[in-house]
Amino acid sequence: MEMDYETINHRYELQAVWTENFQRRLLRGxxxxxxxxxxxxxxxxxxxxxxxNRLASSNFSFWGVDIDFSALVFxxxxxxxxxxxxxxxxxxxxxxxxxxxLCHYLLLWLPDPVNVLNEMFRCxxxxxxxxxxxxxxxxxxxxxxxTEQADGKEQTEALSKAGIDPAAGRKLLHWMLQAGIHNPIxxxxxxxxxxxxQSQFISEEKSQCRIDLKRTEPGITTDPLKHDEIxxxxxxxxxxxxx
Numbered sequence: 406m407e408m409d410y411e412t413i414n415h416r417y418e419l420q421a422v423w424t425e426n427f428q429r430r431l432l433r434g435x436x437x438x439x440x441x442x443x444x445x446x447x448x449x450x451x452x453x454x455x456x457x458n459r460l461a462s463s464n465f466s467f468w469g470v471d472i473d474f475s476a477l478v479f480x481x482x483x484x485x486x487x488x489x490x491x492x493x494x495x496x497x498x499x500x501x502x503x504x505x506x507l508c509h510y511l512l513l514w515l516p517d518p519v520n521v522l523n524e525m526f527r528c529x530x531x532x533x534x535x536x537x538x539x540x541x542x543x544x545x546x547x548x549x550x551x552t553e554q555a556d557g558k559e560q561t562e563a564l565s566k567a568g569i570d571p572a573a574g575r576k577l578l579h580w581m582l583q584a585g586i587h588n589p590i591x592x593x594x595x596x597x598x599x600x601x602x603q604s605q606f607i608s609e610e611k612s613q614c615r616i617d618l619k620r621t622e623p624g625i626t627t628d629p630l631k632h633d634e635i636x637x638x639x640x641x642x643x644x645x646x647x648x
Contacts, residue, residue, distance in 0.1 A: 410450055410479040412616075417452035419609060420510055424538050424594060427642060428457045431505060432465070436646070437532050439464040441504040446470050446493045446525060447511035451480030453538075468503070470496060493521040498528045505529075507536040512580065513573035522584035529647045535586060536644035539594065542574030549635040557636070560614045567617075574641035581643050589645040596637070607634050 435441055441464055445454050448469025458467055468487040471477055477488040491497040493508075494517065506529045512518035522535070529535050543564060548557035565571050581589040598606060
């Protein structure tokens with residue numbers, strides 16, 4: 406089946422913005438001397454790297470590794486960059502060569518996330534940062550009002566059948582420690598939105614839910630919004646300095 410990279414990229418671009426504040430913290434927190442090299446594993450259509458690149462100074466350069474060659478071709482069409490086709494289980498990069506090695510909404514899709522974290526650790530320079538910027542916990546999702554809960558449960562089941570681990574977020578600290586990453590920081594992303602932004606977010610998530618349940622074509626739903634609706638998936642992050 407041919408992949409719709411335009412739709413996939415739109416979703417990735419939305420997700421990339423959600424963690425912008427954390428991205429700024431990572432860039433500012435580097436203790437290694439410039440210039441800095443950043444490597445994303447599972448870079449897909451390049452949406453996350455384009456987002457974090459917008460926040461960075463000219464002292465940064467960015468590499469993206471993904472197993473999907475067609476996604477990298479799509480990324481190159483949007484912005485020329487250092488896109489490498491490779492498997493996160495055996496990253497085709499030298500050890501101790503990047504100041505910041507990260508992934509974004511990736512580990513939940515992987516059969517062996519610990520091995521990929523081991524590889525990320527290997528590629529990171531001493532005193533560099535290994536960061537898992539976002540891993541959702543769909544088993545902890547909140548849908549309100551109650552009339553929305555059935556669709557929420559069905560969406561989580563559909564994603565599970567597609568290959569995700571719905572409890573990835575709560576397992577993240579365990580995976581970091583299993584990978585031998587010392588003294589990792591663990592956290593959960595918070596949110597704060599005005600009513601218009603919240604309404605837009607709910608509209609986008611309803612559209613994505615319908616896509617996941619194969620009920621609609623891509624695009625924002627035209628259903629009338631109830632401004633008191635809540636959809637929340639706890640999304641974890643973790644990072645550590647390589648000692």
